[in-house]
Amino acid sequence: MKILSSIFVALFFTLTSCQKNDADNTSSLAEYQGQESYSVIISGTNVGHLNTEIIGDTVIVDYDYKNNGRGPTMQETIVLNRDGIPIKWNISGNTTFGNKVDEHYNYDGKMASWVDATGKDSTSTDLPLMYVAQSGSPYPIILAARSLLKSPDPELEVLPGGKLKLMEMESFSIDSDSTAIPLKSYALTGVDTDPLYFVLDDQLRLFAFINERFNIIRKGFEGEESRFQKMAQNYSADRFEKLQKTYAHNYDKKVRIKNVRIFNSKTMELSGPQSVVVEGDRIIGIEQADSEEDNEVIIDGNGGTLIPGMYEMHAHTGSNGALLNVLAGVTSVRDMGNNNEVLSDLMEKIENGQLAGPRIHRLGFIEGKSPYNSNNGIIVSTEEEALAAVDTYHDQGFYGIKLYNSMNGDWAQAIVKKAHDYGMFVCGHVPAFSNANAMLRAGFDEMTHINQTMLGWVLEPDEDTRTLLRLTALKRLPELDLNSPEVQETIDLFLKNETAIDPTVAIHEALLLSRNGEVWEGTKDFIKNMPPNAQRGLKVAMAEISSEEDDQAYRAAYNKIIEALKLMKDKGIFIVPGTDLGGSFFFHRELELYQQLGYTPAELLKLATFDMANYLGDEELGIVEPGKLADFFLVPGNPVEDLKAIKTISLVSRGGTFYYPSEVYPEFGIQPFTDIPNIVE
Numbered sequence: 027m028k029i030l031s032s033i034f035v036a037l038f039f040t041l042t043s044c045q046k047n048d049a050d051n052t053s054s055l056a057e058y059q060g061q062e063s064y065s066v067i068i069s070g071t072n073v074g075h076l077n078t079e080i081i082g083d084t085v086i087v088d089y090d091y092k093n094n095g096r097g098p099t100m101q102e103t104i105v106l107n108r109d110g111i112p113i114k115w116n117i118s119g120n121t122t123f124g125n126k127v128d129e130h131y132n133y134d135g136k137m138a139s140w141v142d143a144t145g146k147d148s149t150s151t152d153l154p155l156m157y158v159a160q161s162g163s164p165y166p167i168i169l170a171a172r173s174l175l176k177s178p179d180p181e182l183e184v185l186p187g188g189k190l191k192l193m194e195m196e197s198f199s200i201d202s203d204s205t206a207i208p209l210k211s212y213a214l215t216g217v218d219t220d221p222l223y224f225v226l227d228d229q230l231r232l233f234a235f236i237n238e239r240f241n242i243i244r245k246g247f248e249g250e251e252s253r254f255q256k257m258a259q260n261y262s263a264d265r266f267e268k269l270q271k272t273y274a275h276n277y278d279k280k281v282r283i284k285n286v287r288i289f290n291s292k293t294m295e296l297s298g299p300q301s302v303v304v305e306g307d308r309i310i311g312i313e314q315a316d317s318e319e320d321n322e323v324i325i326d327g328n329g330g331t332l333i334p335g336m337y338e339m340h341a342h343t344g345s346n347g348a349l350l351n352v353l354a355g356v357t358s359v360r361d362m363g364n365n366n367e368v369l370s371d372l373m374e375k376i377e378n379g380q381l382a383g384p385r386i387h388r389l390g391f392i393e394g395k396s397p398y399n400s401n402n403g404i405i406v407s408t409e410e411e412a413l414a415a416v417d418t419y420h421d422q423g424f425y426g427i428k429l430y431n432s433m434n435g436d437w438a439q440a441i442v443k444k445a446h447d448y449g450m451f452v453c454g455h456v457p458a459f460s461n462a463n464a465m466l467r468a469g470f471d472e473m474t475h476i477n478q479t480m481l482g483w484v485l486e487p488d489e490d491t492r493t494l495l496r497l498t499a500l501k502r503l504p505e506l507d508l509n510s511p512e513v514q515e516t517i518d519l520f521l522k523n524e525t526a527i528d529p530t531v532a533i534h535e536a537l538l539l540s541r542n543g544e545v546w547e548g549t550k551d552f553i554k555n556m557p558p559n560a561q562r563g564l565k566v567a568m569a570e571i572s573s574e575e576d577d578q579a580y581r582a583a584y585n586k587i588i589e590a591l592k593l594m595k596d597k598g599i600f601i602v603p604g605t606d607l608g609g610s611f612f613f614h615r616e617l618e619l620y621q622q623l624g625y626t627p628a629e630l631l632k633l634a635t636f637d638m639a640n641y642l643g644d645e646e647l648g649i650v651e652p653g654k655l656a657d658f659f660l661v662p663g664n665p666v667e668d669l670k671a672i673k674t675i676s677l678v679s680r681g682g683t684f685y686y687p688s689e690v691y692p693e694f695g696i697q698p699f700t701d702i703p704n705i706v707e
Contacts, residue, residue, distance in 0.1 A: 340604025426451025
C-alpha cells in the first residue's frame, strides 16, 4: 500500500466559475442526461464498477471495487449550478480499510463550507471556488476537466489550498462498430505529488481514468485496458525522464565530497572529518577533509554525516515512488510483488539511466485464485500451477518468491522445496486458514508483516484472513499472553529455522493509531512540507474506529505488537526493515519506530545498510569504502546521536549520479527540508 503518491488517490473538484451570459439558464448537464457505467480493472481483472446517473442538475455516483479482499464503497450526490460548478456535494460510504465516510460540501453564494474526516471548515467567497474533496470516487474529474477547458486561466486556486492545472497529453481514437471514437488524454496536476491521468471523448464525457496498475474504463471497452495501462506508464516515464535529465548530475570528472564525517556501517563508528572521492560509479578514495586536486567537482559537506544508501525491504515499486525513494536516501529496495511486465520495464529504464530509481531485488509474487485474491504477479489455481510459477520466476532471474493470502497453505511445503532447490529465497503472508507455525515448518526464510504471525495466536482455524479480518482481529491482541505455550512455540520455530521477520511496523502504526482529524504520528516531521491534499490524507483514520472500546483496543494492539517484536529481537530473531507504505519518508519512520525495540540509532543505520546488503548478497554496497559502488547520502546533522537527522538530506549519490533533494522536491509540490550544499564545478 502506498500513501504518499498513491496510485488510488481520487481527486474531486469544484471549480471556479467561467462567467456566462445571465440570460443563459441552460443546465450544464443538459447534454449529459442519463446513465454511464465504467469497469474498475486491476492488472487485467475486473474488480468493481463506477456507475453514474445524471438527472437534471444532479449527478449520482455509485463506486465500489474489491481487490485483495478490500476496497472502497462510495455513494455521491452532486448538485451543479448552471456553469457546471458543484454547489452541494454529499459523499457516504467507507474507505479501503473500512473507515466510514460522511463528507459534505455546500456553497450558498457567499460561503463555501465543508465537513470531512478532519472536521469542519469554511471560507467566504463571492464566487464558487474550486474544492478538492477528501473522499469519494474519481468521477468528478470530468467536472474539473470541463471547467478548466473552458477557463482562460490554465491554473486555478483550490479549496482547502493549492492550485490545479490541466495539461493535454495526446489525441487518439478507438474503434467501435467500425466507427472511430475520437479521444484525448489529459494530466491533472497540483493537488498531490503526482499527476492524475484520464481520457475524455469528443463530447467531454469521461472515457477512462488510467494508471500503470489501476484503470477505470467505460463499459464495453475493457479490452483496451492494456493499451491504457501502457499509455499511463509512458506518461509517467516521460515525466520522470524529464526530471532525470534536469536534476540528475553526472559529472565528467572526479567528485570530492569534502569535510564530512563517514558512518562506518560495519563498526557503527563515526569518523572524524574526511573527504570522499568518487569517479564514475565508484568510491575511489577516502582522504583528509581538506584534500583537493585539480579538475575535480568539489562539494562542501560542511561537517555533515555521510551514510551508505539504505534498503527499503518491503516495496511495491512504481515509477512515481522511485525518485522519491532515492531522494530519501533509499538507493536499494526489495520489491515484494508487482505487475511483472511493468516492473521489468521500470528496472530496465532505471539501469540504463533514463529514470532515477533504486536498485531493485525482485520477489516473484504467487497468489491463489479466489474471490479475494490480489491481482499481482502470477495467480494459480493448483499446486502444479504454483510449482510452474516457481520455474517461471527462476528462469526470469528473480532472486526469490513470495506467497500470498489466497494460496492453499497445503502447497507451501512443495513450493518452498522447489524454490530452495533452485537456491531461491522464500517469504510471504500466512495463507488463509493456516498459521505462521505451518509456514515456518514448511521452510519460509522470512515471515512478512508482524500481524500475519500474531493472528495465528488469536484466530480460530476457520476464520478467513483474506478479508479485513486480518486487521479487525488485531483488537484481540491486548489479551494475548506472550509467555503462553502457543507464542513460545512460534518463537522457537523462528529460532530453530533461523527465519527472519519483515514486520512493517510503520503501516501497523498507521492502521492502529491514526484517527480522524489527527495528524499521523509518523508524519509529524514532514507533513507541513507536503502538498495540501496529501496533508489532508495524513489526518484521516485508515480503519473504522467507531467506539471508545475500538479506540482503546487498537491502541493496546499496537503496544502488544511492539512488545512482541521486542521479545523476538531479544530472542535473536533477525528483523528486516520495510514499510509497505512506499518507503521514502515512511522508511525513515520505520527505522525510528525500531528504537522502541531497543535498537540504538547506530544499530539501525547498520541494519538499514550493511546488514541488508549482506542479507541480499550485495557485496559492493552497504558501506562507504574505496572500491564500493557510490551509493550514499549526506545529512547536515549527526544521526548516530539523533536518528531524525536522516530526515533532512542534502545530497544523494546513486552509483555516482548525484541528486540534491531540495532541487527536486518542488516538482512534487514538496517544500525542501534543507539547503543544497555548496558545489564548485
